[in-house]
Amino acid sequence: KNEVEQSPQNLTAQEGEFITINCSYSVGISALHWLQQHPGGGIVSLFMLSSGKKKHGRLIATINIQEKHSSLHITASHPRDSAVYICAVVSGGSNYKLTFGKGTLLTVNP
Amino acid sequence: DGGITQSPKYLFRKEGQNVTLSCEQNLNHDAMYWYRQDPGQGLRLIYYSQIVNDFQKGDIAEGYSVSREKKESFPLTVTSAQKNPTAFYLCASSITGTGAQGELFFGEGSRLTVL
Numbered sequence: 001k002n003e004v005e006q007s008p009q010n011l012t013a014q015e016g017e018f019i020t021i022n023c024s025y026s027v028g029i030s031a032l033h034w035l036q037q038h039p040g041g042g043i044v045s046l047f048m049l050s051s052g053k054k055k056h057g058r059l060i061a062t063i064n065i066q067e068k069h070s071s072l073h074i075t076a077s078h079p080r081d082s083a084v085y086i087c088a089v090v091s092g093g094s095n096y097k098l099t100f101g102k103g104t105l106l107t108v109n110p
Numbered sequence: 111d112g113g114i115t116q117s118p119k120y121l122f123r124k125e126g127q128n129v130t131l132s133c134e135q136n137l138n139h140d141a142m143y144w145y146r147q148d149p150g151q152g153l154r155l156i157y158y159s160q161i162v163n164d165f166q167k168g169d170i171a172e173g174y175s176v177s178r179e180k181k182e183s184f185p186l187t188v189t190s191a192q193k194n195p196t197a198f199y200l201c202a203s204s205i206t207g208t209g210a211q212g213e214l215f216f217g218e219g220s221r222l223t224v225l
Binding site for chain 1: 151153215216219
């Protein structure tokens with residue numbers, strides 16, 4: 001069983017819909033990353049969380065340390081949000097090793 | 111603009127050949143990483159370097175080698191000992207580690223295909 005589980009694996013939405021992607025993990029962590037991978041393969045860091053909530057534009061990320069769960073929300077989704085969203089956690093006492101989820105493929109249709 | 115440059119973007123290799131993937135950053139970051147991505151799997155860490163002239167094995171280092179002679183450069187060699195080298199390879203960097211202050215910056219990736 002992967003230490004980091006994302007759901008759903010695939011998500012299709014209509015433009016304007018509110019999107020939620022979930023990430024659950026089974027180990028104690030010092031930080032959690034949300035990443036976005038575009039069709040060409042390049043990856044961009046969206047958020048880095050150790051507690052609470054962060055917001056950047058239409059994106060919101062939350063984390064509940066006690067429940068070992070994080071969510072990424074996209075408000076007013078747009079076709080340009082179509083990408084793979086990846087959750088990764090920092091654990092095991094090393095700040096240099098991330099454990100990655102398998103990603104959620106989001107497709108937003110116009 | 112600051113960033114990470116990987117080259118080549120696409121690379122084809124015959125079995126038994128070593129190949130080297132380039133990764134250069136001008137972000138003045140101490141830490142650099144190499145990840146491998148396979149379809150349906152999460153990224154896996156091959157090697158990482160906390161500082162120049164130092165590097166550590168990640169989870170899947172067998173068949174790979176790296177060097178960190180300069181702060182801005184962290185090349186990855188895929189040797190003939192790597193049994194299944196066809197994959198997408200991503201280089202990344204961070205100021206220090208990937209903890210609470212360690213935003214990751216990624217290159218565009220290199221896709222290696224063994225013929």
